[in-house]
Amino acid sequence: MGKPTDLVQGTVDLLILKTIALEPMHGWAIAQRIRQLSDEILQVQQGSLYPALQRLEKQGWITAEWGASENNRRARFYKLTRAGHKRLTQEEAAWQRLSSGIGLVLKKA
């Protein structure tokens, strides 16, 4: 297993939005989930996770609520707002376009 890849800012935002789209999650779980889903390729550092959460909250795409964690501790759960769902759809579409574009270039060049 190679060293997990660092993520650039915009991508972190997209991954967070996607991760919490199904159910509300706390910060640690978000990081874990991204790591698992990417087969340990992607690792969101705490140093970019929490600023990103603040940023998304400021934009109104996610909201936070205190709740009980799986081990019964007080944790802050993030959940997508309606605006956040819309944003996620846009971002996903944009990402698909971008990556398929890059894919085509890599294949044909």
Add this chain to the structure above:
Amino acid sequence: MRWHHRLYVMLRGLFGWSTLDRELNEELTFHFDRQVQSNIDSGMTLEQARRAASIAIGNLETIREASRDERTGAWLRQFARDLAYGLRLLRKAPAFSICAILIVATGIAAVTAMFSVVDGVLLRPLPFPEPDRLVQIWMHSPRYARDAVSAADRRDWQAETTAFEGIALYNPYANFNLTDGTGDPERLLASRISANSLSVLKVTPALGRGFLQGEDEVGNERVVILGDALWRRRFAADPGIIGRQIRLSGVPHEVVGVMGPDFPFPERPFDLWVPLTVNPKEMTREVPPFGLRCIARLKPGVSIEAAQSQLDVVAARLASRYPMNKDAGVTLIGMQENLVGDVRRALYLMLAAVGALLCVAALNLAALLSARAATRHREIAVRLALGASRQRVLLQSIAETVPILTIGGALGIVAAVAAVGQFIPIAPAALPRLDSIAVDRRVMAITIVILTITGIIATIVPALQAWRTDLTAASRETGRGSSAGPRQTRTRLALVVAQIALSLPLMTGAVLLARSFVAVASIDPGFNPDGVVSMHLAIPRSKYRDDPAIARFEGRILERLQQVPGVQSAAFVNRLPLFGVAQNAFVEFEQRPNEPILYGRRVIAADYFKTMRIPLIEGRTFQPVDDGAAPIVAIIDERVARQQWPGENAIGKRLRFPARGSVDPPSAWMEIVGVVGHVKHDGLDADSIGQIYFDYRQTTQDRAVIVARVTENPTAVMSAMMAGIRELDPEQPVYDPRTLNDVMARSINSRWLSMTLVGSFALIAVFLCSIGVYGVIAFGVTIEQREFGIRLALGASRVGITSSVVSRGLMLAGIGSIAGLVIALALTRSLSSLLFGVTANDVVSFSTATVTILAVAFLASYLPARRAAAVEPAITLRTE
């Protein structure tokens, strides 16, 4: 949905800062614990799990900082921290701070005070509904551009035009004595207004009612509306005053209304208003009109021009029909324009002068801040090198000036409020609408805008300097000389030149106004005011029913006054010279073909000439024999004598008042018994018409100004005189006691004021310039100390060094002065109307101003020059 969420997040960002921090900490702690737990679950010991988690999380403080920066309001908090830093800087350099704050305060105080006057007088609309539709109507004739209006003409205008909603007449001179209510007998400022006046103005009394139709007819006119101030002062704001009788000059009037506090009509707040009655013979044009003023309200949508052309048609018809209207035309002018048109230019000039001062202050502050920024050049370079963004550095240099601007601005506004309070009581009589001058919210809003602009001007130079800081150059330089690149020095030199270029026109204007003032003040008024006091008297005809009774009372007053200790001689005159009021009459002369001529008509007691030291040129003054029973005699002044009988003796010639209209026959012929010197009645700088004097016992008037030459302290003698008159009649008000020197000073008050104001602006500006010149020259000397040392070591003379430094200062002043002279030449022309005895391009004024500025620049650069020359070569060369 979105906006209130944003608002909530922002408010939390701004005010819920500590809660957010606490929550973030809790969240990060949870994350850490969860990671430890997860590590233990995968088989690590507690110790190992903790270490691994710590490594995974990294620097907690960095995460906190990064998260905070993402919050709304983060930059605001940063700016607040910068502000606090700015305040600390202020405390650390008190001399600099006080200097900078005073510069801001001075500029802002001057501009706020002046703007409040301009706003109150010129800009603020009159406090009547739809003031744009209110117009003043004047008649005009070949003789007068603005003549009073005839009541008969007004009736015809109303009937024959469609432009007006209503036309009202008023007479602003209708004063009364009041003995009712609380306090001493008082002389009241009253106005007679036609019954429709209030409805034309669209104003209703605060209490009671306005005048009714018909109350302005003879027999119904004993009603009065009180002004707010009088009602409070004299009647304790008693609402029960409505319906009560008060005696005005002894005649009972029923109070029907009380006006609200903001009712400046006509032209300013009056004590009270009574109905205007018009002599029925005037309406039939049997007697000439008694001069009235006239305002009207235009119908909505009617322009002044349209109304004017309608009136022109009526006026032309009246002119062809009635001999009295021959040559008479009508002029319409907006009511506000009519009030303030005469002072607009002077006020805007003052505002321009203040604006120039403010610009000098802003540039000066810019130079000061730029010099300080230069000394911190290295610090900024180091911060940039350590990774601070240029935006941060720029924001910080702005934050450092904000405390200076805020404190200075606040001080300035406080000073302006005080200055306006001081100004209103001494304002020249020519300045209308004094009651609407105030430093209010409107003025303060403008002040804050101006302050912001000032701040931008003053901050932009040092901010750009910080922005452009060149890292490599700054770090290469060593020692304390490393402060200013050539560009920054050039910027500061340009700032100083600009200050001088703006100050020179101010100085020139100040000198021009001062020379005008001196020219006016040294004019001989034709009498000697030193040691003469005056006070006013209005004798009620309800008490002293006929002319002989009034003359007898006046005679008793004179006798009484002559007994007052300290009074050398005492007399009356109906109108005091230089007081701003006149009484003129047409006069015709026997065996002269001329049309009747308008001359000043003075009614005096015999000792008037002696008291005022008006010289008797020929003939005699009035004698005790010239009493009511004797034939009326007259004394003319030398101007009348020269005009009517040039090169001849006027004594023994006769004059009379011509017939008025078809009813008043001409007066009897009156013999001229003396010729006296001419008196400047209408103003020292105005050309007064000739004057003709009559004895008060022969042509009696109920208005008199007492003049007395006193040998002791005028204030004490004046109160003794007033007490003496009150002994004779306790109900008789005596008012407005003043020395004649005071009266004279007041007559040139507006010149004095404009001279003093522009003069002090100019002095402040020049002082700021001297700081500016001193600043750059001294700065240069500090930097080049080493070079001076070398030059001295190589044999340069100290005198040579001094003069080379001084010549730099003079060079700056020279360049600034040339630019300033160009500006001044273009601008002083607009001062022309305020000047007297000097032309707008007066060489003496221009050179005085230039020499002053050069001299100041010389002094300001001489001090640092001496320091430069005092450098010890050995010491300087060793230090670096």
